Amino acid sequence: MFTQYRPTDGYDEYFCREQSAPREDLEPLLSSLGAMGLAELNRSHASASNLLRRLGATFRLNGSGLQGGERILPFDPLPRLIHRQDWSVLERGLFQRLEAIDQFLEDVYGPQMILRDGVIPREDVESSQGWRPQMQGITTPLNRWCHISGLDLIRDGEGTWRVLEDNLRCPSGVAYFLENRRVMKRLFPSLFEGRIVQPIDDYPSHLLRTLQDLAPWSDAPRVVLLTPGVFNSAYFEHSYLAQQMGITLVEGRDLICEDGRVWMRSTAGREPVDVIYRRIDDDFLDPTVFRRDSMLGVPGLIDVMRSGRVAIANAPGTGVADDKLIYAYVPSMIRYYLNEEPIIDNVPTYLCSRDDDLRYVLEHLNELVVKSVAEAGGYGMLIGPHATAGEIDGFAAKIRAHPRNFIAQPTLQLSTVPSLSEGELYPCHVDLRPYVLRGKTNWVSPGGLTRVALKRGSLVVNSSQGGGCKDTWVVSENPVSAPRKEALPC
Numbered sequence: 001m002f003t004q005y006r007p008t009d010g011y012d013e014y015f016c017r018e019q020s021a022p023r024e025d026l027e028p029l030l031s032s033l034g035a036m037g038l039a040e041l042n043r044s045h046a047s048a049s050n051l052l053r054r055l056g057a058t059f060r061l062n063g064s065g066l067q068g069g070e071r072i073l074p075f076d077p078l079p080r081l082i083h084r085q086d087w088s089v090l091e092r093g094l095f096q097r098l099e100a101i102d103q104f105l106e107d108v109y110g111p112q113m114i115l116r117d118g119v120i121p122r123e124d125v126e127s128s129q130g131w132r133p134q135m136q137g138i139t140t141p142l143n144r145w146c147h148i149s150g151l152d153l154i155r156d157g158e159g160t161w162r163v164l165e166d167n168l169r170c171p172s173g174v175a176y177f178l179e180n181r182r183v184m185k186r187l188f189p190s191l192f193e194g195r196i197v198q199p200i201d202d203y204p205s206h207l208l209r210t211l212q213d214l215a216p217w218s219d220a221p222r223v224v225l226l227t228p229g230v231f232n233s234a235y236f237e238h239s240y241l242a243q244q245m246g247i248t249l250v251e252g253r254d255l256i257c258e259d260g261r262v263w264m265r266s267t268a269g270r271e272p273v274d275v276i277y278r279r280i281d282d283d284f285l286d287p288t289v290f291r292r293d294s295m296l297g298v299p300g301l302i303d304v305m306r307s308g309r310v311a312i313a314n315a316p317g318t319g320v321a322d323d324k325l326i327y328a329y330v331p332s333m334i335r336y337y338l339n340e341e342p343i344i345d346n347v348p349t350y351l352c353s354r355d356d357d358l359r360y361v362l363e364h365l366n367e368l369v370v371k372s373v374a375e376a377g378g379y380g381m382l383i384g385p386h387a388t389a390g391e392i393d394g395f396a397a398k399i400r401a402h403p404r405n406f407i408a409q410p411t412l413q414l415s416t417v418p419s420l421s422e423g424e425l426y427p428c429h430v431d432l433r434p435y436v437l438r439g440k441t442n443w444v445s446p447g448g449l450t451r452v453a454l455k456r457g458s459l460v461v462n463s464s465q466g467g468g469c470k471d472t473w474v475v476s477e478n479p480v481s482a483p484r485k486e487a488l489p490c
Contacts (some may be wrong), residue, residue, distance in 0.1 A: 001038050001425065002030070002418070008427050010157040010413035013080060025475075028194030029081065036190060042423050044187045045077050051187065056236055057179045073176050074468030076419045077188055080430065080450045084198070087446065087474045090153070090161060093343030094434060095442050097163065097330060098146055101321050102438070103337040105145040109135045109317060119336050120329045124353065127404055128326060129374045130169070130319025132282055134289050138306050140315050141214040144438050147313040148207070148277075150174070150448075153344070153432045157413035162347050164431060166330070168322040169314060170279050173469075174435050175237035177449040178203060178244075180471040196476035198446035203435070204244035206443050211245075213439030214311035215274035223275040224250045224264060228284070228296050238279050247277075252284075257300030262310045275311045276301075282316045290316075324373040324407050325351055348410055352403040361408040362399065365392045368408040369459075370399070383459060385411050414459060417470070419452055429453040431461050432472065447472030 007017040014030075015022055022030050033041065052072045082090075107114050108125055115122045125131060150171030152164040181200055184191070208223065215221035227238040229251055242249035248264065255273065256263050263270040278285065284294040286301040304310045320326060328349040331342045350357040350368070361368060365384050372380030382395045399406050416427035434448035450472045451461035461467040 001034050005425050011159040011415040013415055013417045032191045032193055045420055048075050048183050048187050051183055076452050076468055076470040078418050079471045079473050080417050081473050081475050084476055091444050094436050094444055096343050098149055100333040100337050102145050104333045106143050119332050128320045128323040130323050132317035135317035141311045145315040145318050147438055149436045150433045155415035161344055163344050166322045166327055168318040172234045173449040175240040176469055184471045198474040203445055206437055208245040210437040210439035211275045211277055218274050221274040223247045224273055226250055226276050226278045228280045252297045255298045257304050260309055262304050277313050324371055350408040352399055352406040358403050369411050370406055370408045373405055421454055429459050446474040
């Protein structure tokens, strides 16, 4: 099956480029794929797409309304493997990073010691589009702000793991991560032979427990999931998670704030709400505090939160910490709050708000990836080596006009994993979004959503830009007994 497969420059997670040999412990999977054959793999791949559509695992492009139509997230059947020993290091690094970010948020919306000590410039925080001064002085349950996080990780050309982005407001994609495994077990059961793969089915129960932890005033907290409605691009995920947790899916019009509490309207009358898992942006949560024209939120919600009678996950204001400029300061946060060195490093980052960095970026735009600090989904980005002269000149003008709005990073050679498209196998660049839950305890999903740049040669993995996804396996260091050929260590 892989006789024509040729890894590109950089780090391929299946094969050593120098030896064209499988990486250590990959042989059981490759043997199963070989026994299946490319023709059968393609047939099962087509069945997987049909199954995902029947399951309703679709998304809609932002702003497309009814005109955009529902589409499935393109699914690739070749799994990505991460060894349990490597995963344990990533787990510790994720917990460390989020502990520092939570302490940062508690600090900047409280005493602001990190700003007073000059570790992070005040203007960088207060000029962020995610900064919410309305949240100053509010105490969150358990002093946690980021209860559900999705941090984007990549492996560089040497195979080193790095944090690419922090997603701390309403991270999405977990429903596709869960459905990918469901499809793999149903249509590709033979690929699991010879491996002990960590299960992921218990994510909804961990999520529900995390949300319930946020209401210590109740022995039986009522949790709801707040959605903007059916036209939202991730509405499938909202309804899926509510159903899996056994909680009510609500819109803003279903909730009301009275008598110092949040209530849900129902056919039986009013029912109290203790925890809101919100999937709408800060600006639309409460029209009396944020955007006054919002029709999606709940008037009075922030006052009830301030009084300690409702918890919101994630807390409003967390967006200041996933600003791509503030991202550059997370290693400093770890040293400042925890007195530790980062376990997972950032990608080297230039801040265009700094004169020296700005000068370097403008002189090397054809070599760098430039990102808007407030954009997501692959938008507001320039990939210098793939850009035209006109695109580079246009971006240079944008940067000069608003340097605070941009960062730049080296064009990394993201690791590749074999992927299937148009009947052929070829190397595709990937990233990884593990999901971290923080209530009374910490928990991270074994693996996460591996996003794939399915366009050949592309570095953009976002679904809105043609990307897809694949199942991610965290596997035991010791495979179960299975016939295997000799594989070369890399």
